[in-house]
Amino acid sequence: MGHLSPFLALIVLLGTSVCGECDLGRPRGRILGGYEAPPHLKPYMASLQVDGKHVCGGFLIAEQWVLSAAHCLEDKHGKPFQVLLGAHSLSQPEPHKRLYGVRAEIGHPGSSTETYDDDLLLLQLEEKAILNEHVKILPFQRQDRDVPTGTVCEVAGWGKMSHTGKLPDKLQQVERPVISREVCNRRAHHDNTITEKMMCTDSKKKDTCTGDSGGPLVCNGIAEGVVAAGSRVCGNYKKPGIYTRIPPYVDWIERVMASAN
Structure with missing residues (x-):
């Protein structure tokens, strides 16, 4: 059986490398199983940010209003939200990308950390969004x-x-x-x-x-x-x-x- 050991070693090596890529037990997340969206074809999308970092999504429903989820309030740890509109890349310069301050954050009064009930949040921007081909109301x-x-x-x-x-x-x-x-x-x-x-x-x-x-x-x-x-x-x-x-x-x-x- 000694002459099989290199073969077995190869099998073990291959098995390790392949299954290391699989990671079957854990969901990979992201928009899981999705793909990069065509740039700027979802001009209503908003990135809710704290200290310049994305924490939640949202979308423009009126010139000065973004709709999101009330649970997102938990992710800002007392710091103010800012809303990024007109973006495809969060980091790269883009022609109509702009960060807006938030005047008011109104979570639905029925929302709770204990349930999924009434999980809605309205954000009033400090000024009306500038609408263009990359920033639109949904x-x-x-x-x-x-x-x-x-x-x-x-x-x-x-x-x-x-x-x-x-x-x-x-x-x-x-x-x-x-x-x-x-x-x-x-x-x-x-x-x-x-x-x-x-x-x-x-x-x-x-x-x-x-x-x-x-x-x-x-x-x-x-x-x-x-x-x-x-x-x-x-x-x-x-x-x-x-x-x-x-x-x-x-x-x-x-x-x-x-x-x-």
Whole structure:
């Protein structure tokens, strides 16, 4: 058997190198399984930043307003948010990229660190955004009806490339099919925690991850949901992606925006 040892050593060596790349047990994160978005074709995307670093996503819903997730307030540790608009790369100079100060941060009064409920945040910019081909408002759904199961929607963000790794510099995107609330609420999935104000997408191998919270779920060109924050493990097919549906909150959104002007 001695003459086999170099062969066995080679097998062990190959096995180590291949499986070192696999890392099968841990989701890789980022927009998991996604790809770099075509530059500036999602001109509504916002990067919520603290001390010049991306912490959450968001999107422009009016000239002076960005919608995001209330849980993102936990990530700023008492420091002020700034909102980057017009960006594809977070670091490179781009013609219409601009950082805006935030005048007001209004989390939904029903939001809580304990649940996914009412996970919405409105940010009023210090001044109206300068609209151009790289900075545009995204319309949101006002009709309160569920997106049909199987509808393929898209989500984008600068979320982490792994649970411990660096954030990508350039905007990533992924397409995911909507799954029914009934399926999402199965015991093996989210066990009856998904309310009528939430929706879910399939998370098998492709998913949102840390840092994508607050970004829009866009179906047929309209924002239907907002990526919910929380401790869900990205890319775990048993834990579908959770989004806060926008239609049930249209009155709240419009009331907040109207009262601030």
